Amino acid sequence: MNTPCLVIIDMQKGMATPAAGSRNNPQAEDNIVRLLRAWRAAGAPVVHVRHISRSPASLFAPGQSGVEFQEALQPLAHEHVVEKNVPDAFINTALERWLRVRGVNALVIVGVSTNNSVESSARTAGNLGFRTIVVADATYAYAMRDYAGVERSADEVHAMALANLMSDYAAIKDTETVLAELAAH
Template sequence: MTPDSGAPGELVPAATALIVIDVQVGFRDAAHWGRRNNPDSEQNIQRLTQAWRAAEMPMVVVRHASTDPGSPLHPAQEGHQLEEYVEGATALEVVKSVNSSFHGEPDLDAWLQAEGITTIVVCGITTNHCCETTARVGGNLGHRVLFALDATHTFDRTGPDGRVLTADELALATATNLHGEFATVVSTRDLLEAIPRLS
């Protein structure tokens, strides 16, 4: 189960890091990725990043550097670039080539520990790959993980039996897998209402 928060009823302690995962131009490529869900995800991610910056809370931006030269996320491709709305001052930028943000450079877990941060909020792309994997690993490492489901999106995917699961079905499976085991699934609205206000 997920660790308890620092204070009863406190969803977002002041030292909560927003982890913004793989919000990169390459995910615009519908021909490569297929049909997606949640057209509001970008707006929700932007609302969270703006709120974190306004509250002067720590934000980590994670960028995927694919090792496949044909991927839109390969460093040689324009798609490797971050979307403009997540660019700017951040506490840390992590570069990874696998699904987990905890397996990139610099070491995210070591940085969180050094900063005394025990609660993280996960948002970004894609729901059932890098976001879910980061939440799972973060929970296993002992962090309290809040998963902002409506600030993520994903794409339809074909299973080993040839059946296509829609992006919405995959997002529901992620929420079901994570909630109460690796993370607490929350909404952007939940987070914005709970974020500490500057005096």
């Protein structure tokens, strides 16, 4: 089995602004940086996913500073960058082909937001047959109102998204476990 590919989803400057909303897991960026450093040290594949909005008013519209990668998570020249304009990193991006051509059969997914781009990308990865891990403390969600009108905390939204994934689509692990597994690989 080959080393999993680290897939970093939407870690853009726009996600770090107060306009993005109330969130959980304030340590997520630090954990993502730790994972990225470990993947780079191992010479393992890394994919950076960036959301490019079709709406000119979005924080993630082309030309806006919000679309840029956060400083600590800038891709290196040899790391693959995927640009998407829907939550799922596999839709209209050729990500699956890029992974298959390189013989990648396992993914470690981190980033934002747990209940949107992370969840939709992990669902597709699982459905496509990739062995998928979502790192719970290297992802985060934002508070939101549910369909019944009940305000849900970012922790509740995050936990429900992970619950949606853990039975059929992905294993849910923490940063320490994933780092230990990478070192043992």
